[in-house]
Structures are given as C-alpha cells and as structure tokens.
Amino acid sequence: MDANESLARLREGNSRFMQGKMKGKEAVKRRKELVAGQHPFATIISCSDSRVVPEYIFDADMGEIFIIRTAGNIVGRVSLGSVEYGCAHLHTPILVVLGHEGCGAVKATCECKGECKEGNIKHIVDEVKVAAGAKNYEINASIVENVACVMRKIRRESPIISRLEKDGKLKIMGAQYFLESGQVKFL
Ligand SMILES: [Zn+2]
Numbered sequence: 001m002d003a004n005e006s007l008a009r010l011r012e013g014n015s016r017f018m019q020g021k022m023k024g025k026e027a028v029k030r031r032k033e034l035v036a037g038q039h040p041f042a043t044i045i046s047c048s049d050s051r052v053v054p055e056y057i058f059d060a061d062m063g064e065i066f067i068i069r070t071a072g073n074i075v076g077r078v079s080l081g082s083v084e085y086g087c088a089h090l091h092t093p094i095l096v097v098l099g100h101e102g103c104g105a106v107k108a109t110c111e112c113k114g115e116c117k118e119g120n121i122k123h124i125v126d127e128v129k130v131a132a133g134a135k136n137y138e139i140n141a142s143i144v145e146n147v148a149c150v151m152r153k154i155r156r157e158s159p160i161i162s163r164l165e166k167d168g169k170l171k172i173m174g175a176q177y178f179l180e181s182g183q184v185k186f187l
Contacts, residue, residue, distance in 0.1 A: 003171035006041045006094040010184070013059035018182040022059045030062050040066040043086030045150065046098045047073045047105065052177055054098065057184060066090055072105030073098060074127040074150055077157075084160045087170050095154075095161070095170060098184070099147040100177040103139075106146055110137040147174040147187060 001009075016022050043066045044054050054060065054067050066086035068079050075083060086092050099106075105124055108116070114129030114137070116122045131146035151174055155162045164170035174187040 001041050001093060003093040010042060010058050014057060014184045016059045017057055025061055034063040038063050040064055040090055040092055043092040043095045044098055045073050047100055047103055051179060052100045057177060066092055071124050072128045080158050084158055087164055088160050095172045096175050097147050097150045098175045098177055099143050101179050103143050106142050107139055110139050110142055113137050
C-alpha cells in the first residue's frame with residue numbers, strides 16, 4: 001500500500017465514522033489472524049484525550065493503525081522511538097499528527113501562558129508553549145500550530161523519519177479532529 005491508498009483508507013473510515021456507519025468487527029477472527037504479525041497501514045500520533053480514539057475516528061480494526069498517544073499529541077525521545085518503529089520497521093507509508101478541537105493540554109498551556117510547575121505536567125506545557133506562545137495563547141490557532149510544531153520536531157529530531165520522507169517512502173501529514181461532527185480535516 002502506498003501513502004495515497006493509506007490516506008484514502010483513513011478518509012473513508014472517517015467518513016463512515018461521521019455517518020455512524022462503521023463496519024462490523026469480528027474480534028475473535030481478527031485477533032487470531034493477527035497472532036502471526038502486524039501490518040498496520042498508518043502511524044498516528046494522537047492525544048490521550050478519551051474522546052479522541054483513532055480506531056473509532058478512522059473506523060479501523062485491530063492491527064491496522066500503529067498509534068502513539070500523549071496528552072497534546074506531542075513527542076519526546078521515547079515516543080519518537082515508537083514513531084520510528086511504526087514507520088521504519090512496520091513500514092507504514094503515512095504518519096499523521098492528529099490534533100483536536102478542545103484539546104485540554106493546549107487549553108491549559110494557553111490559560112497559564114506557558115507557566116506551569118505541576119509535577120511532570122510541566123514538561124507537556126513546556127512542549128506545547130512553543131506553538132501556543134507563537135499564537136499569543138489563542139487556543140484554536142495554538143491547536144493547529146502545535147500540530148505543525150510536532151511535525152517540524154519529528155523532522156528535526158529523527159533522521160530516520162526525515163530520510164524516509166526524503167526517499168519518498170513516507171508521507172507526513174497534520175490533521176485536526178472535531179469533537180461534534182467527528183470530522184478529521186487534513187491540514
Ligand atoms: Zn488533547
């Protein structure tokens with residue numbers, strides 16, 4: 001499968017989800033088929049937000065999408081390792097950074113203007129404030145900018161991913177999910 005086919009599958013799955021016409025899932029059969037190995041067709045970085053569930057949003061089954069979820073859909077060294085695994089070892093032709101409307105991590109960063117001292121949450125704010133600060137802590141603009149910042153960070157800090165992209169083996173895309181309509185808009 002190439003990146004265009006992969007993107008088409010994501011779009012079709014999202015369309016089914018928006019309309020509430022998801023495919024039926026045969027969990028037991030599928031589970032058994034997957035014992036031999038996984039061949040996901042997309043790697044997705046999504047928020048941990050419990051309302052933003054990639055398998056639902058893209059009407060995907062087990063074994064179809066390789067997902068990294070962190071609050072604010074940001075990446076650090078460990079999660080970048082997971083991204084590299086999905087793209088370089090499992091050979092997914094597409095990598096999607098999926099931000100979403102009403103993101104609590106971005107909202108919190110905007111509210112505190114990037115000044116957070118709470119436990120390890122401050123590390124999330126430190127990441128998100130790069131984007132939010134550039135947009136004067138306006139939440140909607142910051143959500144979109146945060147996706148762009150994460151994409152830039154991946155290219156900057158992962159030579160493996162940027163090499164795959166330069167060689168035409170990987171397409172990196174940003175997207176935003178809308179809570180009420182269920183729509184994913186690719187940016
Ligand atoms: Zn979020």
